[in-house]
Amino acid sequence: MKKNVSRTVVREAIIMLEVEGYVEVRKGSGIHVVSNQPRHQQAADNNMEFANYGPFELLQARQLIESNIAEFAATQVTKQDIMKLMAIQEQARGEQCFRDSEWDLQFHIQVALATQNSALAAIVEKMWTQRSHNPYWKKLHEHIDARTVDNWCDDHDQILKALIRKDPHAAKLAMWQHLENTKIMLFNETSDDFEFNADRYLFAENPVVHLDTATSGSK
Template sequence: MENSDNIIMMPFEPKRPYQELGLILRQELIDGHYQVGDRLPPERDIAERLDVSRTVVREAIIMLELENLVEVKKGSGVYVLNIPNQAHSREAVISDDAGPFEMLQARQLLESNIAEFAAIQVTPGDIVKMRAALDLERQELANGVEDEALGDKQFHVCIAEATQNSVLVDMLKDSWERREQSPMWKKLHTHINDQAYREEWLEDHARILAALQRKDPVASKNAMWQHLENVKQRLLELSDIDDPNFDGYLFSSNPVVLLGGD
């Protein structure tokens, strides 16, 4: 049965990487590998043992948090709260949405190409709107606005609108709405207290705007790609439970650089 938070009770078959890993960890709880109060191994150890990325481990832990099976203690680790029932081992209370880092990966691929096309199509009026969005971001940052910050979203929407393509605008808005309604995304942010990263992202936005003002498609694509890479890395670091010094990148290289060439 579905509720307002998109959490469902279902005989569960995984369709996302973090869900597959979450069910493995869930089964290890059922099989007695851990008891209530035990600390799970560090994320890096789980990733190496099961040959998955740290981002997938992070998302699987969020899945178990939403099931109230584990508790994350910042700077300490992940502790077992409850053991699931063997009789319901394939039935889970789980969020049926994409993991937050999977969402960011999709945004990175989509929005870097949107920025590239926008640089070709952008008008002076579009630039004015982007500057207004940046000004709103600065005001929100100065006023300490943390929740429902509108400037960030407005800036990205303005870039999509600069493509003069309504389908791309709809795709961009859909990706933001999906994030805003995601229990996985909301749970990730409960582990993030430091808001200083927003200043870094504002600087990223300024670089994107500068490239768009020059009508430089390669620079615009690269700037957007790097911005969302920075977002992923910063969220990984700020929500890290074990050791902040790890390789959080989802890609071994930047394909935009390879595509852009010299």
Template sequence: MQYSDNIIMMPFEPKRPYQEIGLKLRQELLDGRYNIGDRLPPERDIAERLDVSRTVVREALIMLELENLVEVKKGSGVYVLNMPSNANSRSNIVGDDAGPFEMLQARQLLESNIAEFAAMQVTPSDITQMRAALELERQELASGTKDCSGDETFHLCIAQATQNSVLVDMLRQSWERRESSPMWKKLHSHINGQDYREEWLQDHAKILAALQRKDPIAAKNAMWQHLENVKQRLLELSDIDDPNFDGYLFSSNPVVLLGND
């Protein structure tokens, strides 16, 4: 415990991988490794240095962004905006929110098994409802709306096909948790366009085809691959690093130096 002006400060104990990395980056700010206005190293460099996946680094940067410590400039990178007042203070915004890629991993494990079981239980009525959800997705995509109710309905229909109310409740809870997540919303704020939804619609069609054949293995694999595609596309679409940035290869710009000779 730390005492300041007779106020007890409870240390922030990280519960999630991104929080641990976020605290390390926050401590580096406090230690003077970076100054306000500095560009942080690319995600891949941070991931390699701290020996974690790039998705964990992305989540840690979202945490710092929500705390108003860094600013993301699309296609340029992450810049220091403010300095933290306390390395161990808990964010009132993030709290214990799960990271978006951690959520996707949980969904991948849950929903692939739901799809496998659904393929053994599915009825013609279930297939009709899934087709209707797929058609709703097509209509939403064609209209250009950001509404993704067809996407959610399709996944829910698969859970309902298991005839297991607990699995249905678990799926609903995972979607509700995502929709109320500040981390998830911040990730999506860096994504432009809707083209990726066409790819996911095609994934859904493959899942539906496997369910229509009542093929559990194909349904499980199709769902697993779909959510893997979602993860990879979100990582690519929300990438904030400038692919041409090479400022860390030199202590100063060599072209400028040559021009001054």
């Protein structure tokens, strides 16, 4: 019987089952049930509010929140903010693997600080920290060959250019697309291990583009 369930949801469920020790994902042979009991209990941690959320769910939350932060930042950004972002980019390009590095984190925090609202910067940092310690996110990254992933300096350049122009629309779209690219990369890098192609139904389309196009077309 066919179920109307996205493969993205299935993928996150498999990751959660793997973390708990119920299944193993073996490259070339599929998904194997190895136990009907959890291998170990995850200890509760009051500092890990997002510990039970799937990696793609966290990415979607970041995409929704940070794209709006970038939009607002473009209306508030100062020359000092731009100089700090340029310095971060310069340092980042000196690293062989920029993705998920400290400079990657600092760039996103600095964009949020450009709103002149420190609470927004704290939210961005919290989401990043929670993600990096999330057991499901870490399990997902075990299926990724770090040598094949892209760094995001070019994506960050597009965000920075929009902020320099003080263009809220472009800044929002650039941040949205940056995190969209991250999701696509994760889908592509894990598809072989999970033995099905990525379902882009939930994530491939950019509703911000569609909404903005519809709005501009009605004017």
